[in-house]
Amino acid sequence: MTIANLWVVLEPAENGFTSTSLELLSHARTIASSVAGVTWGTGNSQAALAGEYGATTLFCIDVPAQALPGAAVAAAMAGGELPDLVLIPTSYDGRDIAGRLSARLRRPVLTNVTNLSADGHTEHQIFGGTRLVDAHFTTPGVGIVVARAKSFVAISSGGAPATVTPLAIPDLGRRGESSITNRHVEEQTGPKLEEASVVVAGGRGIGEVTGFAIIEELAELLHGAAGASRAIVDAGWVPYSLQVGQTGKTVKPDVYIACGISGATQHMVGMKGSKVIIAINKDADAPIFQMADLGIVGDVKTVLPALAAALRARS
Amino acid sequence: MNIVVCVKQIPDPSAPQSLDEHHNLNRSGKLLLDEADTYGVEMALQLAEASSGEVVVVSMGDATDLTGLRTALAMGAARAVVVSDPALRGANALDTAAVLSAVITSVSPDLVLTATESSDGYTGTVPAQIAEFLGWPSVTFAKSLSASENSLTVSRQSEAGYDEVTVSLPAVVSVTAGVVEPRYASFKGIMAAKSKSVEVKTLRDLGITLDQGQAITAVTEAPSREAGEKFVDDGTAAEKIIAFLESVKAL
Numbered sequence A: 001m002t003i004a005n006l007w008v009v010l011e012p013a014e015n016g017f018t019s020t021s022l023e024l025l026s027h028a029r030t031i032a033s034s035v036a037g038v039t040w041g042t043g044n045s046q047a048a049l050a051g052e053y054g055a056t057t058l059f060c061i062d063v064p065a066q067a068l069p070g071a072a073v074a075a076a077m078a079g080g081e082l083p084d085l086v087l088i089p090t091s092y093d094g095r096d097i098a099g100r101l102s103a104r105l106r107r108p109v110l111t112n113v114t115n116l117s118a119d120g121h122t123e124h125q126i127f128g129g130t131r132l133v134d135a136h137f138t139t140p141g142v143g144i145v146v147a148r149a150k151s152f153v154a155i156s157s158g159g160a161p162a163t164v165t166p167l168a169i170p171d172l173g174r175r176g177e178s179s180i181t182n183r184h185v186e187e188q189t190g191p192k193l194e195e196a197s198v199v200v201a202g203g204r205g206i207g208e209v210t211g212f213a214i215i216e217e218l219a220e221l222l223h224g225a226a227g228a229s230r231a232i233v234d235a236g237w238v239p240y241s242l243q244v245g246q247t248g249k250t251v252k253p254d255v256y257i258a259c260g261i262s263g264a265t266q267h268m269v270g271m272k273g274s275k276v277i278i279a280i281n282k283d284a285d286a287p288i289f290q291m292a293d294l295g296i297v298g299d300v301k302t303v304l305p306a307l308a309a310a311l312r313a314r315s
Numbered sequence B: 001m002n003i004v005v006c007v008k009q010i011p012d013p014s015a016p017q018s019l020d021e022h023h024n025l026n027r028s029g030k031l032l033l034d035e036a037d038t039y040g041v042e043m044a045l046q047l048a049e050a051s052s053g054e055v056v057v058v059s060m061g062d063a064t065d066l067t068g069l070r071t072a073l074a075m076g077a078a079r080a081v082v083v084s085d086p087a088l089r090g091a092n093a094l095d096t097a098a099v100l101s102a103v104i105t106s107v108s109p110d111l112v113l114t115a116t117e118s119s120d121g122y123t124g125t126v127p128a129q130i131a132e133f134l135g136w137p138s139v140t141f142a143k144s145l146s147a148s149e150n151s152l153t154v155s156r157q158s159e160a161g162y163d164e165v166t167v168s169l170p171a172v173v174s175v176t177a178g179v180v181e182p183r184y185a186s187f188k189g190i191m192a193a194k195s196k197s198v199e200v201k202t203l204r205d206l207g208i209t210l211d212q213g214q215a216i217t218a219v220t221e222a223p224s225r226e227a228g229e230k231f232v233d234d235g236t237a238a239e240k241i242i243a244f245l246e247s248v249k250a251l
């Protein structure tokens, strides 16, 4: 398979598209001769941004603001003249679109992809990122690929604004019978977890919910963001938006500081791309030490306050 | 309200995993209920108990061991249907969803619950694929849900926080860990589960042709990170970390 025509699903975000969308678009133009974006909502006004990152055409789907986009976007895409491959960001709505499109077109979907080559081969990680799987589509027809955040780097191509082409939504039947009645936005200060150059993450070893305060303080002192393992998200100590790992966010900061985190494969797969990793754990055999550039065998209850005090003294 | 919960039986996740010669996960031995599915089972039981409905668990996969399905039955599900067929070994998400949808159609529930992703396959696309096959609305990533007459209100996780979504029934909803606290099966439940029905179906029973439009070419060792220095805290760990941060120019 060679990819002549490629569509990239560009997920709307405040002032543009999500960072993963732009990462995928940047990669798309290195492997395909013709690249189009597909977006919804207020996409019309983003033709310049889509063009700047490599799309020549921007397909816009008029999804009402209170609708979940999955069914509508998939149906509209399926009604268009399909490309060789559709590339979709791993996100809540991205997976809905991919699943719906796959079933609608009876075409398989490759997920958790971290690399895609011009011959249509994909790479994804299994067993906590210790093995790489090379896969590809074996039957003719459009390939659907869902790729993870931070797999590629977003680079502007300086292209001209994309040509906007509307894509109509066919009758969805019962598929569209859902609506968003209210949106809750969690307050956030400091850099975003996915974009921070320093991430300080806490796990079950912080002991209790109040133990997270020191994680947040360290993040602030280092001008970074706080993160968490799933153990303390499931325990309800911190919101899911802080979760790092397979089912959470992928982060690649300059420095990742894991505090009281054992280093389960599902956690490591979300942070092993960090430039340097510091781990603090009282168990000298914790798996996290196998990939830590600096491993501190110690108690977070003493090490973290001392570190915060030392940092405060410097600022 | 009658509810189908899609549950997966998986090899013990705490045991080392390996692949067979076709690059499929080795699934010999005991098959456990995917922990991710226990939340859907519990949620379904609570909704069904409040409306004197029934919970049916539906699964696709090896039926040589039924430990996982018995766990769901011991929690309180009424019966189980499992589709097992040699042709389904290594089935992709699309085929999985096609098979599950066919069974769901025959059960004809008011609601289908799934986890957001399975622990061994984690494609996360099966719920939306099922919804599309059924022609139903879906809400993925539910962190709480409540039922009224013909609809559900769902708090759906979002990038920024969460959205409140109403969805008409029947629908497919995927639930996150933490949506409810799964119960432990009681002794009575475990005994009762032994006599509950587990219906095993084959592909021929469902009349489905498979897609199988993807293949794995190779599985290779990923480049691994080297462990660096290990320092046992003697009271100077903070200084050690500061010096390290300085050396990598993070301070």
Ligand SMILES: Cc1cc2nc3c(=O)[nH]c(=O)nc-3n(C[C@H](O)[C@H](O)[C@H](O)COP(=O)(O)OP(=O)(O)OC[C@H]3O[C@@H](n4cnc5c(N)ncnc54)[C@H](O)[C@@H]3O)c2cc1C
Binding pocket: A202, A203, A204, A205, A206, A207, A228, A229, A230, A231, A232, A243, A244, A245, A246, A247, A248, A249, A259, A260, A261, A262, A263, A264, A265, A266, A267, A270, A280, A281, A282, A283, A286, A298, A299, A300, A301, B013, B036, B118, B119, B120, B122
């Ligand atoms: C399908 C699936 C997906 C998953 N996705 C994710 C994911 O996205 N992200 C994720 O993080 N996990 C994920 N998990 C869960 C993962 O397997 C682990 O359960 C989880 O990461 C463990 O979190 P933890 O390290 O905080 O807790 P634990 O494993 O309990 O580790 C706590 C650590 O703290 C140390 N400790 C205790 N007290 C102290 C102290 N006073 N000082 C210093 N150290 C101390 C202990 O030695 C231990 O190493 C997933 C699991 C599954 C099955």
Ligand SMILES: Nc1ncnc2c1ncn2[C@@H]1O[C@H](COP(=O)(O)O)[C@@H](O)[C@H]1O
Binding pocket: B006, B007, B008, B009, B036, B037, B058, B059, B060, B061, B093, B096, B100, B113, B114, B115, B116, B117, B118, B119, B121, B122, B123, B124, B125, B126, B127
């Ligand atoms: N073989 C299967 N049998 C039953 N349910 C499944 C199966 N595969 C996936 N599911 C359901 O779909 C969810 C998402 O799975 P996946 O798309 O594989 O990550 C799972 O958590 C299950 O609820």
